[in-house]
Amino acid sequence: MSAIALEEARAPRRRPAWLAMLSSRDGRFGFSLIIAMLALIVLGPFLAPYAPTEIRLAPANQGPSVRHWLGTDHLGRDVLSRFLWGGRSIISIPIIAISITYATGGLLSLVTSYKGGWFDLVVARIFEFLMSLPSLLKILLLVAAFGPSTSVLIIAIAISNMPGSSRVVRGAVLSQAGVDYVQAAQARGESALSVVIFEILPNILGPIAADFSLRITWGIISLSTLSFLGLGVQPPQPDWGLMIQEGRSSLQQAPLVAIVPAIGIACLSVGFNLAADAIVRHLGDGQAEGSR
Amino acid sequence: MPGGLAQSVDAAAPHAAGRLEIKGLGVRYPGMREGVFAIWDVSLTLEPGTIVGLAGESGCGKSTTAKAAIGFCQGNEAISGASLLGETDLLALPPSDRRRLWGNRVSYVSQSASLALNPSLTVGRQLAQPLRRHLGLKGAALARRQIELFELVQIPNPKEALKRYPFQFSGGQQQRVALAIALCCKPDVLILDEPTTGLDVTTQARISAVLRRIVDETRIAVLYVSHDLALLGNLSDRLAIMYAGQIVEEGPTAAVVRSPRHPYTKILLGLSPRLDDPRLVSGIPGIPPPGVVLAQCAFSPRCPYAESACRVTRLALERIDADRTVRCMRAEELKSTAPVPVTMSKASTVGNKSLLIVDQLELTYRRATTKSVDKVSFRLREGERLGIVGESGSGKSSILKMIVGLVEPTEGYMRLGNVRLDGLAVDRPKALCRDIQLIFQNPDASLNPRHTIRQILTRPLIAFRHELPARDREVVIRDGLERVRLPASVIDRMPGDLSGGQRQRVAIARAFLAQPRLLLCDEVTSALDVSVQATVLQMIAELSAESGVAVILVSHDLALVRTMADRTIVMREGRIVEQQDSAALFVDPQSDYTRELIAAIPKLHAA
Numbered sequence: 030m031s032a033i034a035l036e037e038a039r040a041p042r043r044r045p046a047w048l049a050m051l052s053s054r055d056g057r058f059g060f061s062l063i064i065a066m067l068a069l070i071v072l073g074p075f076l077a078p079y080a081p082t083e084i085r086l087a088p089a090n091q092g093p094s095v096r097h098w099l100g101t102d103h104l105g106r107d108v109l110s111r112f113l114w115g116g117r118s119i120i121s122i123p124i125i126a127i128s129i130t131y132a133t134g135g136l137l138s139l140v141t142s143y144k145g146g147w148f149d150l151v152v153a154r155i156f157e158f159l160m161s162l163p164s165l166l167k168i169l170l171l172v173a174a175f176g177p178s179t180s181v182l183i184i185a186i187a188i189s190n191m192p193g194s195s196r197v198v199r200g201a202v203l204s205q206a207g208v209d210y211v212q213a214a215q216a217r218g219e220s221a222l223s224v225v226i227f228e229i230l231p232n233i234l235g236p237i238a239a240d241f242s243l244r245i246t247w248g249i250i251s252l253s254t255l256s257f258l259g260l261g262v263q264p265p266q267p268d269w270g271l272m273i274q275e276g277r278s279s280l281q282q283a284p285l286v287a288i289v290p291a292i293g294i295a296c297l298s299v300g301f302n303l304a305a306d307a308i309v310r311h312l313g314d315g316q317a318e319g320s321r
Numbered sequence: 322m323p324g325g326l327a328q329s330v331d332a333a334a335p336h337a338a339g340r341l342e343i344k345g346l347g348v349r350y351p352g353m354r355e356g357v358f359a360i361w362d363v364s365l366t367l368e369p370g371t372i373v374g375l376a377g378e379s380g381c382g383k384s385t386t387a388k389a390a391i392g393f394c395q396g397n398e399a400i401s402g403a404s405l406l407g408e409t410d411l412l413a414l415p416p417s418d419r420r421r422l423w424g425n426r427v428s429y430v431s432q433s434a435s436l437a438l439n440p441s442l443t444v445g446r447q448l449a450q451p452l453r454r455h456l457g458l459k460g461a462a463l464a465r466r467q468i469e470l471f472e473l474v475q476i477p478n479p480k481e482a483l484k485r486y487p488f489q490f491s492g493g494q495q496q497r498v499a500l501a502i503a504l505c506c507k508p509d510v511l512i513l514d515e516p517t518t519g520l521d522v523t524t525q526a527r528i529s530a531v532l533r534r535i536v537d538e539t540r541i542a543v544l545y546v547s548h549d550l551a552l553l554g555n556l557s558d559r560l561a562i563m564y565a566g567q568i569v570e571e572g573p574t575a576a577v578v579r580s581p582r583h584p585y586t587k588i589l590l591g592l593s594p595r596l597d598d599p600r601l602v603s604g605i606p607g608i609p610p611p612g613v614v615l616a617q618c619a620f621s622p623r624c625p626y627a628e629s630a631c632r633v634t635r636l637a638l639e640r641i642d643a644d645r646t647v648r649c650m651r652a653e654e655l656k657s658t659a660p661v662p663v664t665m666s667k668a669s670t671v672g673n674k675s676l677l678i679v680d681q682l683e684l685t686y687r688r689a690t691t692k693s694v695d696k697v698s699f700r701l702r703e704g705e706r707l708g709i710v711g712e713s714g715s716g717k718s719s720i721l722k723m724i725v726g727l728v729e730p731t732e733g734y735m736r737l738g739n740v741r742l743d744g745l746a747v748d749r750p751k752a753l754c755r756d757i758q759l760i761f762q763n764p765d766a767s768l769n770p771r772h773t774i775r776q777i778l779t780r781p782l783i784a785f786r787h788e789l790p791a792r793d794r795e796v797v798i799r800d801g802l803e804r805v806r807l808p809a810s811v812i813d814r815m816p817g818d819l820s821g822g823q824r825q826r827v828a829i830a831r832a833f834l835a836q837p838r839l840l841l842c843d844e845v846t847s848a849l850d851v852s853v854q855a856t857v858l859q860m861i862a863e864l865s866a867e868s869g870v871a872v873i874l875v876s877h878d879l880a881l882v883r884t885m886a887d888r889t890i891v892m893r894e895g896r897i898v899e900q901q902d903s904a905a906l907f908v909d910p911q912s913d914y915t916r917e918l919i920a921a922i923p924k925l926h927a928a
Contacts, residue, residue: 209767216725217784217835218746218754227780231771 049311050304056311059303066297070120073113081106081114081267090283102272102286103279112289115267119256120297122179123248126186127194127241134191135198135237142199143206143225153199160192168251172260182261186248197240201233235312242305246298253294269293339407339426339509340542341367341390346402348382348389353612359385359398360566361613364638367510367542372532374557374574375546376589378609378850379821382566383546387514390544391427392419406510425455428503430496432515437499438487444498445483448505455506470501475531492713493524497531504535511543518547521712521877526921529556548851550589551923554578562586564620566613568638572645582647584624584655592851605852618649626651671887672703676871677724677839682733684719684895693719694730695895701839706865706872708886708903710879710918716895717875721841724873725759737839755785758832760861762844764824768816774827775812778802781835801830805860822853826860833864840865842874846881858885879922883907891915 050056079086085105092100099108138156141149159167171185205211206229214224255261256270264271269290276286346363353359360382367373375383389400392411404411406426411419423429431437439447448467452458458466471479474497487495496516503511513532517525533556536543547553553560554574561571562585570583581587588605605623613619618636621627631650638646641653649655677700684694694716701707709717722728724735726746735742737756746754761767768777778798782789789797799809805826816824825845832840842861846854862885865872876882882889882903889906891899891914899912910916 209761209763210769212727213759213761213767213831214780215727216746216754216757216759217781218726218749218751219784220747228769232769234771 050307053307053310055303056307059300059307062296062300063304066116066293066300067120069113069293070116073116077107077110077113079107079110081111082265083107090279090286092283093285099285099289100283102275102283108272108283108286108289111267111272112269112293115269115272115290116293116297118179118262118266118268119249119252119270119294122183122252123186123245126183126248127190127244129183129187130190130194130244131237131241133187134195138195138198139202139225139230140221142202143229144221152195156192156195159188160196164189164247165251165254168255169258169260172255177255177260177263179262182252182255186251189251190244190248194240194244197236198233201236202229205229205232235308238312239305239309242301242308246301246305249294249297249301340369341427341510341544342403342405343367343386343390344403344405346386346389346400346404348385348401349399351397351399358566358613360389361615362638363402363563363566363568365390365544365561365568365571367544369509369542370536370540371558372536372543372545372556374553374560375544375563376548376550376553376560377563378852379548380611381563381609382613383548383563384514385566386563387429387512387544387546391423391429391510391512393423393429424451424503424508425506426508427510427512428506428508429512430499430503430514430516432518438495440487443484443486444490448483448498448502451502451505466505470505471498473504473535474498474501475527476501491524493520493528496520496528500528500532500535504539504541507539509542511541513543513545515547516545517552518549522879522918522921522923523712525552526923529923532556549923550851555923562589565610567619567648568646569620569648570646571638572642572647576642576645580656582641582645582652582656583620583649584626584651585620587655588625589851592855626655670866670869671705672869674703675700676703676705676738677701677873678734678736679720679724680734680736682720682723682735683731684716684723684728685731692731692895694723697733697892697895697897699890699897699900701871701873703838704865704869704871705888706874706886708882708889709873709875709892710877710882710889711892712877714894715892717892718843721759721843721873721875724839725757725841726754751785755835756838757841758835758837758839759841759843760825760828760832760845763848764816764821764828765848767828768824770816773813773815774802774819777816777827778831778834781831785835797834801834802827804833804864805830820853821849822856825849825853825857829857829860829864833868833870836868837870840870840872842872844876845874847876847878854881861885879907879918891918 051060083106086107087094087097087101087105089101089103089105091097094100097107097109099112102108102111134156137152141152167189168185171188172181175181202225211224211228214228219227252261253270253273256268257274259274262268262271264275272290273287276283276288276290280287343363343365347361348359349357350359363382363386365373365375365386375386377383388394389398390404390411392400392404392414394400400412402412406422409422411422411427414422438444445467448470449463452463452466456466467483468479471482476482476494476497482490487498490498500516517528520528529552532543532545535541545553545557557574559572560574560577561568562577562583563569564585570577570581570586577586578590581590592605609623610619616635617633618624618627618631621631624631628651634650636648636650638648639652640646679700680698682694682697683692685692697716697720699707709720711717719728723730724742726742726744726749729745737753740750740753742753743749775795775798778801779794782794782797786797798812802809802812807823807826807830811819811823811827816827819827825848828845840861845861846857849857858881861872864870872885874882874885886903889901889903890897891906891912893914898914899906899910901911906915907919910919
């Protein structure tokens with residue numbers, strides 16, 4: 030028995046996942062973009078030179094000037110101040126909504142798709158039915174029925190994302206359910222919930238995190254669409270989607286009123302999209318590495 | 322069939338004179354440090370009508386050699402040296418010219434035919450592709466050649482078989498289809514990369530026989546890469562042993578097997594479990610270096626015969642006989658040293674009380690038409706070691722799954738001690754789950770890739786050892802690691818950071834931390850290298866003897882079962898064919914099937 034020598038563990042300690050994600054150029058770019066936009070949105074209100082809802086500060090639809098760097102809109106409000114205030118709702122509503130999606134629908138399909146049986150069939154069919162309706166239609170129906178308040182918007186976006194997210198979770202769980210480490214836990218007599226939470230969840234965080242990030246992008250876009258249609262954030266609140274709608278009529282006289290918030294929305298979407306790519310790439314890699 | 326075969330042989334004759342001469346082959350992967358190579362200075366000559374075997378542990382560079390020899394790059398690895406097919410250097414050719422030779426004059430068959438064959442095309446179409454492209458065959462001539470090829474690799478009923486899809490063939494047949502595709506343009510050189518790994522012994526024997534006949538008839542030159550020394554010892558004409566990216570010994574197979582000169586060869590030959598000598602052998606200590614070592618003998622850190630000079634001298638392949646070379650400075654002195662494996666007794670202490678009773682057990686999977694397990698009954702005494710052998714699909718793993726409670730039997734009765742084993746593990750009392758522990762075939766899959774070793778080993782403690790206060794768990798885990806001889810430093814690592822053997826030892830530690838009464842081992846060594854297999858088996862034998870645990874060992878490898886088990890059950894198609902004491906079974910098998918199985922095992926030291 031002395032013949033068996035101690036072997037040294039071969040590989041160096043692996044890099045933490047978040048560091049690995051920053052190793053690619055677009056990953057770095059995506060996360061920096063998100064951080065920059067978040068900083069702008071959080072600090073913006075403190076930097077805004079004027080109150081965002083104060084009208085007739087200057088003549089309407091003016092171009093950039095020393096007093097109003099980005100000019101004024103059709104009511105003579107300062108565009109810069111409205112821009113700096115207007116990112117709050119567009120970022121917070123989707124994040125809260127998607128978190129709710131995952132805390133309810135995601136968790137539900139996590140457990141049901143592992144357990145299987147008739148309950149799983151019912152849940153899967155309900156989500157499939159919801160999936161057959163266009164996502165914007167679902168949101169519009171809910172908002173039209175309950176009115177465009179912030180909580181309705183959050184719930185509407187949360188519900189419209191549930192079928193898709195549950196499908197991602199379901200696929201990920203099913204890919205792991207037959208693997209031996211899950212069977213090892215089953216052989217220990219562990220309950221379904223503890224198998225799902227302790228064994229499976231750490232292995233499917235990659236696809237879930239990526240889907241989460243992508244859904245925030247879609248949430249941002251659908252919220253701006255709603256605001257643009259007049260069903261989202263209501264005037265006179267400053268909001269990027271709403272600003273585009275308001276600036277649309279005076280696009281020729283004061284183009285910045287619509288263009289600046291549009292750029293803001295684009296930056297957020299691109300940031301979350303690139304981040305999702307980086308997450309998929311690196312958490313995906315980690316899984317392959319782990320099972321080598 | 323004979324007519325068609327003769328014709329194909331005749332037609333092959335014109336350009337079957339090609340030999341492949343590999344000279345000073347070296348490969349570097351991108352990202353390797355300056356001056357580090359995956360393989361270095363590999364030279365081999367493949368003569369027409371001979372099979373050259375290339376053997377070694379996984380990671381030693383044998384597959385890299387096989388691919389580089391025909392100039393096949395997967396990434397942008399740098400290949401140096403030359404590979405002469407007749408007068409043409411394959412490595413100097415522009416990629417487009419090289420591609421024209423692949424599948425035409427040089428063919429390659431990879432390990433998993435099931436992956437190499439396109440699942441959505443019939444095998445006939447896949448076979449037709451190269452025939453059309455390289456030989457320009459059409460219509461009746463094409464069909465005739467297709468049937469000829471299937472006859473050559475002995476696929477029954479070739480005409481019908483051509484219309485089938487790959488999944489409609491068994492694993493062994495798939496591999497023969499891949500072989501037929503490789504042979505279709507009558508190549509001069511055939512490279513086989515672990516072509517029978519993962520197949521049953523009987524299937525393997527069948528493929529080897531087909532290959533031998535093809536080589537004799539078509540005078541093709543073959544490079545056969547495998548980790549299975551016993552297989553190559555029987556099949557190949559010349560044998561090359563590779564270690565750390567370099568050939569350490571090369572010569573005529575019979576001579577190398579009879580009187581190995583390199584210590585590594587000696588030890589490897591001693592390691593293969595043997596039917597005629599049921600001793601438990603121990604592994605080679607240490608692990609091989611990841612790349613080529615030039616400054617010293619690469620094997621010296623693990624070599625029992627190493628001297629200080631071995632660790633400072635740069636070694637070359639020395640010619641020791643007319644046609645044998647070896648890379649060892651003590652080869653001449655060690656000439657007479659016999660290949661003596663380090664062995665230990667397998668002492669198990671069998672009690673008199675029965676521990677497990679299995680009675681008329683049956684299992685039919687849902688939507689299946691046949692029974693996976695059919696009326697299986699056996700008894701296991703306390704501390705006894707029982708082996709269950711059979712080909713894949715014989716139902717041996719299903720039995721373990723039912724005992725441990727992963728699958729519910731359709732019929733039958735099982736009892737552990739005085740407690741009836743019912744239903745799934747979730748519904749059984751915890752104490753019962755604790756008593757039965759299962760070690761899986763593949764530690765890559767059975768250890769959660771996202772957990773640290775500490776987390777993995779804590780799970781059984783949380784589940785079963787309630788008497789143990791949480792603060793003492795760390796001590797128990799470290800003790801568990803020590804018992805499987807892993808350094809405590811692995812405790813914060815992930816399974817992906819460990820080698821296959823180390824991972825399997827973590828799995829063993831996990832099983833023993835539950836303090837079971839019955840240990841189930843499902844093909845625990847088949848995913849591991851020969852040098853590590855022995856270590857893992859020895860560990861299971863030792864730990865189970867220490868704690869008086871009964872073991873059921875499921876394997877397709879008869880020799881391995883013989884080294885471990887007191888009693889052996891042979892299974893086929895869900896039924897028990899034979900049940901006997903291991904010693905008696907191998908000397909005097911009662912059933913034809915057992916005799917067939919024993920005969921199919923490649924024997925290294927055939928008397």
